[in-house]
Amino acid sequence: MSAPRRSVLALAVLSMLTEEPMHAYRMQQLIKERRKDDVVNVSQRNSVYQTTQRLARDGLVAVAATERAENRPERTTYRITDAGLATLADWLRTMLATPAAEYPEFPAALSFLPNLSPTDAVEALTLRVTRLEERLAALDREIAEVARFLPRLFVVEAEYQRQVIDAELRYVRGLVADLRAERITWPFADGAPGRFG
Incomplete structure (x- = not known):
């Protein structure tokens, strides 16, 4: 068996x-x-x-x-x-x-980012920043609420999620800034999505 x-x-x-x-x-x-x-x-x-x-x-x-x-x-x-x-x-x-090999959607989407135009990419990532900020605020409220009546042991997964989301938020904000400042550019002359050959 x-x-x-x-x-x-x-x-x-x-x-x-x-x-x-x-x-x-x-x-x-x-x-x-x-x-x-x-x-x-x-x-x-x-x-x-x-x-x-x-x-x-x-x-x-x-x-x-x-x-x-x-x-x-x-x-x-x-x-x-x-x-x-x-x-x-x-x-x-x-x-x-043991760290596991996980396959979350966001890194996969980043790996195919050139299939969007720079404008679409900035728009989508800016929306992600807003949603990450909302998620971070919700986690902060949840951690504070649980801490009132349970020991910290019961919120360690929320603390971990908060750290991961905070790191992602900082990264995405920086990525949006780099895209807007054109420190990251598309390999196509017009910035339109296309295929790598």
């Missing part, structure tokens, strides 16, 4: 189940309530169900109970197994210690 496939959502499910047995819908709601949906993609309701079922097949979680309320679909509550606890700890150690 192969090792269970690690994912951020699987990590979140296992972590939720260390608190108490629960059903997939409750896990999804807790992730959103705790604002962990900034780091765990739970936008598709079915993804939590599918991940929980995969973890059950892998023996990392097990059915704790199955209930059916009047006029409602059957609801299965899961609990974490000993193998799930061991896997959770192993995944956390690995994810904390």
Whole structure:
């Protein structure tokens, strides 16, 4: 049997189940309530169900109970197994210690920037600056709010995100300034998008 496939959502499910047995819908709601949906993609309701079922097949979680309320679909509550606890700890150690090759959209978009005109590029990047500033302000509010009633341990991921967004914001502001000052130019005489040959 192969090792269970690690994912951020699987990590979140296992972590939720260390608190108490629960059903997939409750896990999804807790992730959103705790604002962990900034780091765990739970936008598709079915993804939590599918991940929980995969973890059950892998023996990392097990059915704790199955209930059916009047006029409602059957609801299965899961609990974490000993193998799930061991896997959770192993995944956390690995994810904390090992930088992963990730493929975010923004660096990919930057690598194909010459396919836009300089004007379009500046316009899009300027809009990104505004959105990054808004995200930074929201994170500052979130960190301050959580710090009122929880220890810092529970906001370290938000602190990390804040640092990453702040660094990106500084970079994008500088890139926009360089584009506007024409310190970065297009390889085409008219500055129009085109293909490299």
